Amino acid sequence: MSMQATISKALDIKWHLTERVDSLKGSQRPPRGRQAREDLSARGAISSLSNADIKMTVVSESYSPSIAPLQALNKINLRDLHLETHHRGNLLVLRTFGHSTDVSQIQTFMPVEDETGDVDRIAIFNFGLSSWPEKRLPSGIVLAIKEPFYSSVSEDIGVALCIHHPSDVIFLEDNYSAFPSNWQLPIKVKTASEWKLEGNEALKKKDFIKANHCYNKGLAVVHDIDIKLDLLRNRSQARLFLGSYEAAKEDAVASTQGTMHHDPKYGKALYRAGRAAYELSDYAFALKMFQRLVDAFPSDQDGPKEIKRTRLRMQEARNGVFEFEAMAQEIADTADYRTQQASYLRHIDVRPKGLFATENIAAGEIILCEKAFVASNTPKNTPALSVMINPTNNRALHGSHVAIWVEAVRKAFHNPSLGEHILNLHDGSPANLATEPIPLVVDGMPVVDVFRMQNIIEHAAFGFTADESRIRKDVQKAFKADSSGVWPVAARMNHSCLFNASRGFVGDFIIVRASKDILQNEEVTVMFCPADGNFEQLQQNLEGWGICCDCRLCKAEIDFVKGAESRASVMYEVTQFLKEQPLLKVARMLVDGEIPSDLVKEAKKLEKALKKTYPMKLFATCVPNTSKIIELLPTFGMANVHEWLMFAHYRQPPRALDYAHFVLMDHGYKVTIQSSGISLDRTNCVLSMTAVKAMQYIEHYYTQANVKEVAKSARALAEEMHVTYNGSMIGYQGWS
Numbered sequence: 001m002s003m004q005a006t007i008s009k010a011l012d013i014k015w016h017l018t019e020r021v022d023s024l025k026g027s028q029r030p031p032r033g034r035q036a037r038e039d040l041s042a043r044g045a046i047s048s049l050s051n052a053d054i055k056m057t058v059v060s061e062s063y064s065p066s067i068a069p070l071q072a073l074n075k076i077n078l079r080d081l082h083l084e085t086h087h088r089g090n091l092l093v094l095r096t097f098g099h100s101t102d103v104s105q106i107q108t109f110m111p112v113e114d115e116t117g118d119v120d121r122i123a124i125f126n127f128g129l130s131s132w133p134e135k136r137l138p139s140g141i142v143l144a145i146k147e148p149f150y151s152s153v154s155e156d157i158g159v160a161l162c163i164h165h166p167s168d169v170i171f172l173e174d175n176y177s178a179f180p181s182n183w184q185l186p187i188k189v190k191t192a193s194e195w196k197l198e199g200n201e202a203l204k205k206k207d208f209i210k211a212n213h214c215y216n217k218g219l220a221v222v223h224d225i226d227i228k229l230d231l232l233r234n235r236s237q238a239r240l241f242l243g244s245y246e247a248a249k250e251d252a253v254a255s256t257q258g259t260m261h262h263d264p265k266y267g268k269a270l271y272r273a274g275r276a277a278y279e280l281s282d283y284a285f286a287l288k289m290f291q292r293l294v295d296a297f298p299s300d301q302d303g304p305k306e307i308k309r310t311r312l313r314m315q316e317a318r319n320g321v322f323e324f325e326a327m328a329q330e331i332a333d334t335a336d337y338r339t340q341q342a343s344y345l346r347h348i349d350v351r352p353k354g355l356f357a358t359e360n361i362a363a364g365e366i367i368l369c370e371k372a373f374v375a376s377n378t379p380k381n382t383p384a385l386s387v388m389i390n391p392t393n394n395r396a397l398h399g400s401h402v403a404i405w406v407e408a409v410r411k412a413f414h415n416p417s418l419g420e421h422i423l424n425l426h427d428g429s430p431a432n433l434a435t436e437p438i439p440l441v442v443d444g445m446p447v448v449d450v451f452r453m454q455n456i457i458e459h460a461a462f463g464f465t466a467d468e469s470r471i472r473k474d475v476q477k478a479f480k481a482d483s484s485g486v487w488p489v490a491a492r493m494n495h496s497c498l499f500n501a502s503r504g505f506v507g508d509f510i511i512v513r514a515s516k517d518i519l520q521n522e523e524v525t526v527m528f529c530p531a532d533g534n535f536e537q538l539q540q541n542l543e544g545w546g547i548c549c550d551c552r553l554c555k556a557e558i559d560f561v562k563g564a565e566s567r568a569s570v571m572y573e574v575t576q577f578l579k580e581q582p583l584l585k586v587a588r589m590l591v592d593g594e595i596p597s598d599l600v601k602e603a604k605k606l607e608k609a610l611k612k613t614y615p616m617k618l619f620a621t622c623v624p625n626t627s628k629i630i631e632l633l634p635t636f637g638m639a640n641v642h643e644w645l646m647f648a649h650y651r652q653p654p655r656a657l658d659y660a661h662f663v664l665m666d667h668g669y670k671v672t673i674q675s676s677g678i679s680l681d682r683t684n685c686v687l688s689m690t691a692v693k694a695m696q697y698i699e700h701y702y703t704q705a706n707v708k709e710v711a712k713s714a715r716a717l718a719e720e721m722h723v724t725y726n727g728s729m730i731g732y733q734g735w736s
């Protein structure tokens with residue numbers, strides 16, 4: 001099934017579901033017969049959908065996670081449930097039986113029973129199953145579901161207890177007061193040492209979830225201080241692999257206290273504490289740990305390597321000096337788009353309304369570089385894509401967007417201090433109600449609202465591009481991908497059609513540079529969608545982001561409402577013309593000879609028609625009574641046709657040069673050429689690769705004319721514009 005067909009099928013299911021939900025709301029759950037238990041055991045929790053090529057998950061209308069502590073909730077049984085109802089103030093204690101079924105990348109079904117022997121199913125999102133294998137809930141575990149939600153999952157699957165938020169379910173240990181006494185097993189009580197050995201076995205088999213669980217159990221019964229230190233140190237290892245860096249760091253640090261400094265175990269603990277801190281970008285602490293490691297064990301192999309790496313990160317964060325070329329090469333060699341580099345955020349002040357420069361930043365300079373909070377690069381033809389439908393806004397999330405959503409929830413759930421970075425971002429609601437600390441911790445677990453996270457990602461995520469040119473042929477396919485990520489600081493930049501910053505990527509590392517000089521305290525803005533001439537479309541797109549742009553260009557366009565309308569039809573003709581006569585075709589015609597004059601005539605006709613829709617009195621400010629331009633607004637809609645004409649006049653260099661100037665003017669650049677070089681007024685410039693090409697032509701023209709100073713200055717400008725647009729010099733190709 002194609003993606004489009006899947007999404008439309010999912011939306012259809014959702015529509016039927018909504019009708020069903022409305023008709024069932026509040027009615028008593030029908031009693032289950034004796035057969036139900038056997039059915040659930042025999043068939044598994046569900047039978048259909050799991051074999052589809054593209055897996056689908058339809059989530060419910062959004063609702064808030066429970067913030068009530070376990071102790072404050074009233075225990076109920078399955079028979080007390082009502083359909084399509086959130087049982088606020090209540091608690092269900094259930095035991096799993098039979099076997100689980102994964103319906104998608106993110107959702108698992110499992111049969112459950114309550115103390116009275118009544119049975120049903122849970123549908124759980126695999127976000128934060130920190131205690132058990134993420135895709136396989138074992139039989140016989142006892143869980144408490146806080147404020148359960150009993151709802152239709154789909155037409156063919158029927159109803160289930162839906163668990164969306166990871167903190168709404170607690171896996172009960174038998175020492176919890178809510179644990180049913182008749183479910184307590186007469187198992188042999190294990191000692192802390194036995195738990196340690198079992199944990200170590202699991203660790204060897206890379207079953208980190210089980211290892212973590214065993215060490216937890218051991219720590220609950222331990223008396224011997226040495227065994228306690230072992231359990232903590234080993235648990236930190238399991239937690240490092242699970243991505244719970246905060247907890248791993250805490251365990252490792254705790255286990256250093258009390259361990260003799262000549263004991264190799266001390267070295268292990270320091271190493272793990274350092275690694276966890278490194279992953280949390282706490283480089284100063286990581287360096288302290290690694291240095292202690294090397295001091296205590298001068299012949300340690302890993303310590304010096306880690307120190308070197310950590311120092312490099314600290315330099316990057318301080319100086320903003322990065323080896324982009326080497327980074328790109330490493331991505332190409334390893335086929336891993338995830339980068340290690342530290343974020344560089346020294347030039348900017350993060351304010352609730354946006355990003356502001358803390359000092360003057362010159363055009364071309366780095367404003368910030370940032371590590372992705374989450375990023376995913378899903379190959380386009382991955383089988384078993386997950387499609388997730390959010391009925392609240394009727395949007396379908398698929399591919400890398402689902403992947404980064406799952407990843408973001410997990411990361412925030414396991415590392416509350418990292419969660420803060422992303423949970424404070426705008427989620428599209430009129431006002432972020434961030435009066436509570438984010439994330440709130442209840443019953444020892446951070447409360448992460450998965451629906452809010454989804455909205456945040458819809459608003460904050462953007463795509464990134466991997467540099468495909470240098471990647472080995474065999475892995476190239478993986479990089480022709482649908483990619484997206486979230487950069488929490490960069491996500492705070494607002495849109496302006498007359499933006500002053502441009503973002504580029506090396507792998508998942510974002511590089512934001514100034515596209516014009518930025519003054520201290522000035523807001524840093526980027527372009528969400530280009531002001532490419534179709535003003536109505538632009539406004540519609542911006543509305544989708546909840547943006548009302550009031551830049552000077554938008555004001556000029558609004559003053560020219562009629563013009564905007566007539567421009568749309570000319571723009572359409574231009575698009576058609578460029579589709580039929582692409583630049584590649586022009587290049588081929590030039591090799592063979594001349595461009596047919598009727599084609600050039602047609603282009604000029606379109607240019608003339610477009611020009612009328614950009615009246616001078618609105619788009620330029622002149623010295624009174626002259627045509628000398630003081631200030632220029634971009635006329636971006638004309639850039640493509642001027643670029644075409646620039647190429648078409650390749651054999652008439654002075655004419656081509658004129659068109660190169662026009663292209664730059666369309667981008668709002670005011671170009672002045674003197675014998676000493678080129679000066680560029682960037683006041684209202686909008687940067688694009690077309691502008692880079694035009695500047696490269698100017699370089700080519702003056703090289704041919706042997707005007708070295710001007711050619712040199714054009715080259716420097718073309719390079720600077722390329723670097724600003726792409727983040728680095730990677731991929732730069734001169735005029736040819």
Ligand SMILES: [Zn+2]
Nearest residue numbers: 497549551554
């Ligand atoms: Zn605007």
